[in-house]
Amino acid sequence: MSAPRPGLGAVTRGRILFGGDYNPEQWPEVTWHDDVRLMRDAGVNSVTVGVFSWSRLEPRPGVREFGWLDRLMDLLHEHGIGVVLATPTSAPPPWLGRLHPETLPRDADGRVEWWGGRQHFSHSSAVYRRHAAAITEDLAARYAHHPALTLWHINNEYCTADWGDEAAARFRDWLRARHGDLAGLNSAWGTAFWSQGYGDWAEVLPPRHAHYLKNPTQVLDFKRFTSDMLLECYTAERDIVRRHTPGVPVTTNFMPLWAGQDAWRWAEEEDVVSVDLYPDPRDPHGAQHGALVQDMTRSQAGGPWMLMEQAASAVNWRPVNRPKPPGLNRLWSLQAVARGADAVCYFQWRQSRQGAEKFHSGMVGHAGEHGRAFREVGRLGAELARIAPEVTGRHSRADIAVLHDWHAWWASAHEGRLSTRVDHADLLTTWHRALWRAHLATDFAHPEHDLGAYRMVVVPQLYALTDRAVENLVGYVRDGGTLVSGFLTGVADQDDRIREGGMDARLRALFGIRTLHEWWPLETGETATTDAFDGTLWSEEIDKTPDAVAEAVYRGGDLDGLPAVLRTGRAWYLSTLPAPDALRDLLASIARDAGTGPVLAGLPADVEAVRRGDLLFLLHHGRGTVTVEVPGSHRDLLTGTVHTGTVVLGRYGAAVLAP
Ligand code: GAL
Numbered sequence: 070m071s072a073p074r075p076g077l078g079a080v081t082r083g084r085i086l087f088g089g090d091y092n093p094e095q096w097p098e099v100t101w102h103d104d105v106r107l108m109r110d111a112g113v114n115s116v117t118v119g120v121f122s123w124s125r126l127e128p129r130p131g132v133r134e135f136g137w138l139d140r141l142m143d144l145l146h147e148h149g150i151g152v153v154l155a156t157p158t159s160a161p162p163p164w165l166g167r168l169h170p171e172t173l174p175r176d177a178d179g180r181v182e183w184w185g186g187r188q189h190f191s192h193s194s195a196v197y198r199r200h201a202a203a204i205t206e207d208l209a210a211r212y213a214h215h216p217a218l219t220l221w222h223i224n225n226e227y228c229t230a231d232w233g234d235e236a237a238a239r240f241r242d243w244l245r246a247r248h249g250d251l252a253g254l255n256s257a258w259g260t261a262f263w264s265q266g267y268g269d270w271a272e273v274l275p276p277r278h279a280h281y282l283k284n285p286t287q288v289l290d291f292k293r294f295t296s297d298m299l300l301e302c303y304t305a306e307r308d309i310v311r312r313h314t315p316g317v318p319v320t321t322n323f324m325p326l327w328a329g330q331d332a333w334r335w336a337e338e339e340d341v342v343s344v345d346l347y348p349d350p351r352d353p354h355g356a357q358h359g360a361l362v363q364d365m366t367r368s369q370a371g372g373p374w375m376l377m378e379q380a381a382s383a384v385n386w387r388p389v390n391r392p393k394p395p396g397l398n399r400l401w402s403l404q405a406v407a408r409g410a411d412a413v414c415y416f417q418w419r420q421s422r423q424g425a426e427k428f429h430s431g432m433v434g435h436a437g438e439h440g441r442a443f444r445e446v447g448r449l450g451a452e453l454a455r456i457a458p459e460v461t462g463r464h465s466r467a468d469i470a471v472l473h474d475w476h477a478w479w480a481s482a483h484e485g486r487l488s489t490r491v492d493h494a495d496l497l498t499t500w501h502r503a504l505w506r507a508h509l510a511t512d513f514a515h516p517e518h519d520l521g522a523y524r525m526v527v528v529p530q531l532y533a534l535t536d537r538a539v540e541n542l543v544g545y546v547r548d549g550g551t552l553v554s555g556f557l558t559g560v561a562d563q564d565d566r567i568r569e570g571g572m573d574a575r576l577r578a579l580f581g582i583r584t585l586h587e588w589w590p591l592e593t594g595e596t597a598t599t600d601a602f603d604g605t606l607w608s609e610e611i612d613k614t615p616d617a618v619a620e621a622v623y624r625g626g627d628l629d630g631l632p633a634v635l636r637t638g639r640a641w642y643l644s645t646l647p648a649p650d651a652l653r654d655l656l657a658s659i660a661r662d663a664g665t666g667p668v669l670a671g672l673p674a675d676v677e678a679v680r681r682g683d684l685l686f687l688l689h690h691g692r693g694t695v696t697v698e699v700p701g702s703h704r705d706l707l708t709g710t711v712h713t714g715t716v717v718l719g720r721y722g723a724a725v726l727a728p
């Protein structure tokens with residue numbers, strides 16, 4: 070048995086990590102001294118260094134220039150600031166691409182992704198991997214015993230795919246491991262269709278540019294392969310740094326709800342789960358988007374997690390980028406802490422003056438230490454330090470799990486589907502939003518996870534399910550759980566082969582569907598009226614079994630009189646998407662019957678309540694003033710005030726209540 074891995078607690082030690090990506094190579098050394106002074110002022114205790122430093126560390130092949138990083142690490146340490154040290158492998162130096170063009174990825178059209186941006190590496194390139202391993206090895210050896218080192222950050226937002234020749238060779242190896250021989254591959258990919266039968270492995274390619282619709286299982290396997298190849302790149306570097314520093318935890322930062330990585334699988338390989346999160350300050354659903362990503366990250370971590378990046382104010386990659394209005398940075402930061410973050414960090418410390426992100430905010434913006442953003446950052450740093458001792462390390466589990474699986478997402482996204490309006494991530498968001506608006510706390514789970522601890526499990530949509538997942542859902546209901554599923558669930562198996570009858574027979578039996586005759590997708594603006602609500606997006610022509618109850622029935626149109634919502638015991642099936650308020654109310658009422666309810670009764674619409682251990686966070690996402698009824702007396706950790714019966718929250722106000 071290997072020793073247990075250190076987690077985030079080994080780094081935080083009762084503090085909330087506060088800081089951000091720090092790119093000192095963009096500044097003269099004299100500025101570094103100003104930086105550490107301001108970091109101290111702002112309560113920064115952690116910075117992430119080296120994310121894009123490869124060409125500085127290795128300006129020519131094999132040359133190492135660590136002197137500047139030595140001085141920087143020493144300076145940070147002298148000022149009590151810990152370092153999350155990144156391997157620089159997400160942005161190879163130009164010489165690598167020039168000397169070894171095969172390290173550059175190609176897109177599906179065969180175009181090369183050149184240097185001049187970032188992430189221009191082929192996950193499959195042996196040369197890239199060798200150079201990445203070498204710089205990682207030397208970095209780890211050099212700083213293994215540096216007292217500033219707290220955490221390893223591998224690469225950055227792994228996200229590249231590659232359709233090139235070396236990737237094709239690795240894809241074949243990957244496919245051999247998955248499907249055995251060519252007969253297995255031909256069967257899984259259904260190559261009897263359109264004369265696609267493969268007679269030699271050399272014919273098997275990534276799904277490159279093609280005349281018309283590509284083979285869906287080839288596309289699905291390529292997405293799996295891409296996630297696995299990137300994971301191999303991650304674990305290779307992780308294993309190097311672990312060998313040098315067994316006591317230092319390792320992370321890599323996820324993008325939120327990102328289609329390119331099976332994050333359930335990845336999280337198992339990390340000591341600390343971290344995520345980057347950039348809700349749009351102008352999006353009325355921004356807070357819920359944040360809540361979704363935070364719920365998912367907490368669930369992947371199974372404990373405290375790290376908000377690796379957020380923006381102090383504006384980003385620069387939306388069509389129109391507005392700053393965060395006063396108070397919003399604080400509110401969204403506390404929202405992350407409420408949902409289990411023990412680290413609140415930013416991209417980036419000091420706003421760049423040059424390069425592609427010079428209009429992206431920093432903790433220290435172009436306005437410098439007198440700018441509003443920095444002043445707000447400093448106040449937040451002080452508040453986080455105040456609440457940290459009573460907050461860190463605590464974990465909460467919700468009563469409700471929302472199921473999500475990347476493989477189902479990938480399979481569902483094929484271009485030959487019945488409606489491009491149906492999108493896995495949109496549905497996940499819509500269902501989570503309904504639960505969030507009902508003030509119901511949610512975890513996320515994988516369909517093969519043990520669901521026994523949850524009172525209610527909801528499946529916005531899981532188009533493809535393994536047999537194991539199907540059995541898991543059936544078993545969950547058999548053991549007394551309440552399951553609510555949306556349409557297009559269990560339609561296909563893991564190879565995207567449609568299940569007999571258009572939906573897995575075990576699931577049809579579970580929900581009381583005798584025959585699923587036809588799918589009836591809806592146009593934009595079109596609704597399917599039922600006797601209970603208006604359905605949107607989708608509808609279905611279903612016959613029910615005698616024991617199933619039609620909880621809502623289509624009225625008018627081609628489906629008149631057919632069931633829209635079916636229930637058999639504790640298993641619910643929604644063949645359409647109820648309008649937002651109806652979905653919220655339906656899920657709230659099913660939750661009540663399942664024995665769970667809102668985090669706090671009687672909450673105003675704009676106020677979110679989140680429990681973390683026995684702490685109660687109140688977060689006001691509106692701009693007016695609200696009064697929240699909270700039975701009993703509570704001490705607000707932010708202010709020290711004791712509230713009895715009510716808490717008044719102003720614009721973007723927050724309270725962290727201890728019993
Ligand atoms: C992240 C990335 C950072 C920075 C940031 C800008 O995706 O990791 O390096 O580019 O976005 O919002």
